[in-house]
Amino acid sequence: MHYVRPFDPWKSKLCTCPGKFSFNPYTGCSHNCLYCYATYIPNFTKLRLKRDLFRKLERDLEKLPKNALISMSNSSDPYPPVEKKLGITRKCLEIMRNYDLRLLIVTKGNIVVRDVDVFPERTAVSVTVTSLKTAKLIEPKAPKPEKRIEALKTLKDCGIPVILRLDPIIPFLTENEALKVLEMCDFVDHVVTSTLKLRRDILARFSKVFPELTRIYRAIYTEKRGSYLYMPKDMRIKILKSLIERCEEVGLSYAFCREGLEFKAESCDGSHLC
Numbered sequence: 001m002h003y004v005r006p007f008d009p010w011k012s013k014l015c016t017c018p019g020k021f022s023f024n025p026y027t028g029c030s031h032n033c034l035y036c037y038a039t040y041i042p043n044f045t046k047l048r049l050k051r052d053l054f055r056k057l058e059r060d061l062e063k064l065p066k067n068a069l070i071s072m073s074n075s076s077d078p079y080p081p082v083e084k085k086l087g088i089t090r091k092c093l094e095i096m097r098n099y100d101l102r103l104l105i106v107t108k109g110n111i112v113v114r115d116v117d118v119f120p121e122r123t124a125v126s127v128t129v130t131s132l133k134t135a136k137l138i139e140p141k142a143p144k145p146e147k148r149i150e151a152l153k154t155l156k157d158c159g160i161p162v163i164l165r166l167d168p169i170i171p172f173l174t175e176n177e178a179l180k181v182l183e184m185c186d187f188v189d190h191v192v193t194s195t196l197k198l199r200r201d202i203l204a205r206f207s208k209v210f211p212e213l214t215r216i217y218r219a220i221y222t223e224k225r226g227s228y229l230y231m232p233k234d235m236r237i238k239i240l241k242s243l244i245e246r247c248e249e250v251g252l253s254y255a256f257c258r259e260g261l262e263f264k265a266e267s268c269d270g271s272h273l274c
């Protein structure tokens with residue numbers, strides 16, 4: 001396989017994702033999110049094109065089992081601003097729609113609405129919205145949260161199953177905005193949420209923009225799980241509590257990403273919708 005590969009949850013024992021394949025039309029990402037978990041990839045912020053992408057994608061798709069689930073993208077965004085001009089993801093979709101597969105698109109880019117006409121038959125779209133006013137500081141080059149919410153609405157109106165990825169919730173920074181985001185998106189079909197996990201490079205990026213958080217994070221991120229630091233479970237539950245309550249109140253399906261907390265939804269990532 002060249003570019004479509006079995007999803008690798010970085011050996012996390014807390015990952016509850018169903019078996020799936022991962023495909024990134026681009027290498028690297030230009031959104032520059034402070035909390036990005038994929039920055040272990042060298043030169044990550046420099047967006048690059050893949051060699052011979054379309055031919056190799058076709059070859060990979062030929063080898064997939066029928067009805068395979070592909071998640072696009074886990075380690076980049078399939079809709080960076082340059083996609084508007086290049087149409088690389090669009091061309092990949094045109095290829096994918098000729099195969100018997102299920103597709104979960106994961107993005108922060110509102111350009112996704114452009115491509116509804118070429119989505120494979122069984123496609124669901126997950127859009128990340130972490131905050132409202134803090135977004136410009138933590139996701140400096142991604143589209144405004146309002147535009148992403150608008151994209152979710154447009155897709156929903158087109159009959160596409162939509163997922164709100166309210167993830168990660170950043171302690172002492174976006175906690176108070178999360179509920180508002182959820183309220184603005186209560187038309188979605190599923191919600192995925194989780195609290196921020198820290199790695200040394202992630203803490204360094206936060207410390208540059210929010211120096212006052214460094215000392216606090218050093219004090220509360222005390223539990224090592226694989227390569228990440230977690231807050232204690234009771235702290236994480238406290239942060240997620242109001243969202244859980246709201247989802248239950250309005251009957252919204254919800255799940256967590258790598259929290260080690262139980263949920264009742266059919267899948268954590270929303271892939272049951274595609």
Ligand code: SF4
Binds near residue numbers: 029030032033075
């Ligand atoms: S959009 Fe995703 S992959 Fe891109 S920088 Fe942000 S968190 Fe990383």
